[in-house]
Amino acid sequence: MSATLRARGFAALVAGVVVAGTVLAPAAASAAERVVLSKGHTDAIDVHYEGGALSLKVNDDTVSPSVTRDPADVTFQVLPEAAMAVPDDPRFAFLGPAGSQVWLLPMTQDPDLLWPGWNTTTLDPGAFEGNKVRLSLVDVEGPGNVTLFTQDSFGGPLIKFRGDDGLPDAIDVPVQTHAHSNWAFGALGSYTLTFQAEATLTNGTTVSTGPVDYSFVVGELPGGGPEVxxxxxxxxxxxxxxxxxxxxxxxxxxxxxxxxxxxxxxxxxxxxxxxxxxxxxxxxxxxxxxxxxxxxxxxxxxxxxxxxxxxxxxxLRVASPPGQPGAAQTITASIDDTQGALVISVNPDDRAVVLPPAQLNAGGDRWESNGELRPVTVTDTRAGQPGWSASGQIPAGFTGPDGAAFSANHLGWSPRILAQGSGQGVVAGPEIAPPGGGLGDSAVLGSAPGGAGRGTAQLGAGLRLSLPTDTAAGTYTATLTLTAI
Missing domain, CATH: 2.60.40.10 (Immunoglobulins)
Structure with missing residues (x-):
């Protein structure tokens, strides 16, 4: 049995312009300045640990360089264009009757909608027991039900948080994780979602953010008119x-x-x-x-x-004082610190990974195969040097002959840095081991901190496939999506 993995690279540009000076890390926004986020990428639930305290922030990636905000200063808007009909599929009955309307922010990016996720990439490995934090949805107030869910390789829902069947709901999130889900809202209006993160330090001490309120508006903003x-x-x-x-x-x-x-x-x-x-x-x-x-x-x-x-x-341009005629020149040069781009790419002639035929492991209870990811290049030319994180995911799983399929969580990787520029501080992402933890969820391939990401780095990873012995024989393929933010 053999498996084929095709890697599809694309650029994820941090778009938008912020009126701010050059910084070496995400800037902290003024607490008095409230913003509405309605389009683009944001780590809505951004977990930080500094000075012995665990906290929740908002990493606003809709501007460049990105800005760290207090959740109290942010309103997340689910635009009217997010409306959709509940599928005629019993697996999605938790959203409401088939054909009824919900407002959905999808787990894959739609440039015309907000793309919120959660993020633990700022947390250092080794700081917490199990290298994880527990993220909880503590409470929901609003006119309709709220559900956050991902989907398996067959398109079925995997519910993470659900507001109508008893709260709190909790999930364990490994450190160095950047993930997205579908955010479904059952009615127009204003919502308050209360999240909390907690973890146990390696010395046994428990730390918690306590309840943190997040404001969402589904539909038009109260008193809103046309965008000005x-x-x-x-x-x-x-x-x-x-x-x-x-x-x-x-x-x-x-x-x-x-x-x-x-x-x-x-x-x-x-x-x-x-x-x-x-x-x-x-x-x-x-x-x-x-x-x-x-x-x-x-x-x-x-x-x-x-x-x-x-x-x-x-x-403003102000002329120089007059001097001797023809004896002086004024030369003005401007550098726009919003220029530049973050690009992730693969060699178009070297983008196919063919794993060796799977063999039985020593225990005789798994099919296993090991291979290598083809080199992935991340180039950052942004003057602000906000840092970056490159990740990969196989959202649709593997498909094979006669409709056979298996989840991408059977494929894991061990990231490594193949090359990086002088002065870069690129680090490899954590190992993701199958089965269970795998590339069905977004996983970090490599990242660079603020102030040390500018330049070109090349990333790689060892791949490990582990399948149950009753997997149907044949050739299976999947598409790995690579993203840099």
């Missing part, structure tokens, strides 16, 4: 010293919101600074040589002081 865009007008190409500069905030379309804050960042500054006392639609000031190359943005806030819109930055 924000831009700045009035900035001239260049100014002379002592000229008056007047910048105006322009909403598209115009709304009733009128609460603004203006921010500036001058050369050498790491972060944007709020301009004290400037909360109106216009901002006027005097141009000076010291302000040359400073940038300005404006933010619009709603009644709850959440950011409703943020403008693109505009730059």
């Amino acid at each position: 865009g924000l831009s700045i007008t009035g900035m001239a190409d260049a100014y002379q010293p002592n000229d008056t500069v007047t910048l105006n905030a322009v909403q598209t379309p115009q709304t009733e919101l009128d609460h603004y804050h203006w921010f500036s960042k001058c050369p050498g500054a790491a972060d944007w600074s709020i301009i004290a006392g400037e909360a109106g639609v216009s901002y006027s000031f005097t141009a000076t040589r010291e302000l040359n190359a400073c940038e300005y943005v404006v933010k619009l806030y709603d009644d709850d002081h959440a950011v409703a819109a943020t403008s693109e930055p505009v730059a």
Whole structure:
């Protein structure tokens, strides 16, 4: 019996622009700034352990570089486009009657919807007993049922958390895990999901985050109207010293919101600074040589002081004092720290893994085969150096002759670093051993911490297939999806 594994590589770009300076790790957002996340990737349940304390954060990957937020400052929006009919399949009866409507954030990314997951990649191996933390859904408040579930290789649901059959529900999550599931909501409206993480340290001490509330809105935001865009007008190409500069905030379309804050960042500054006392639609000031190359943005806030819109930055240019005619030049160079990309790829001519024919193990109770993943290349050219994590998953399992199939959890790997650039700090992901733990769930192949990921690294892994002896003979194939975030 032989098995064939085809690896399909693709780029997962951390998209979006954040108005912030260059940082070497995910920046911490201001506690006063509330945000609504409705599209893109986010580690909604991001487990941290620092200073002896376990905590839950939100890793907002919808902006670049990513931002670490307090869950209290985030509203997760399930857009109306997430609506779908419950399948006419008894396996999904927990979602409601067939044909009834639910709102689903899928476990595979839809660029038009939010893609929330949970993450323990910030936790160090060896800190906790069993190298795991227990994640619990403690409570759900809202107008409908809430269920988080994955799917097996046959498409059947694997329920992780379910709000209508008694809470709390708990799962054990290994450290260095980045995972996604389907998030299903049974009705439009506002929800509060209360999560908790706890673990036992290797010295026997139990640590816990305590209950942490997460806010979700299914459908339109309360009092919401059309999405508003924000831009700045009035900035001239260049100014002379002592000229008056007047910048105006322009909403598209115009709304009733009128609460603004203006921010500036001058050369050498790491972060944007709020301009004290400037909360109106216009901002006027005097141009000076010291302000040359400073940038300005404006933010619009709603009644709850959440950011409703943020403008693109505009730059001020102030002419140099006159000198001898023809004896001086002004040369201005700009570097956009939002440029660059994170790309994961495989050689298109070297992307097929053919495992050797499986043999009985020494105990005579398993078919086993060992092979090698073809090299995987991760290239990070982002100036902000936020770090990255590369992972792999076989969501659909293996298929064989005459409809035969088996779960991808029968295939595991032992990741390793084949090569990395000078100054990179790439580390291999944890070993995933079959049967039981396998590549049916997302598993980390390798990662780089903030400040040490820029460059090109090549990752590999030893593969191990372990199957029960009653598996039907034949050639089986599967597709491994590779992702970098």
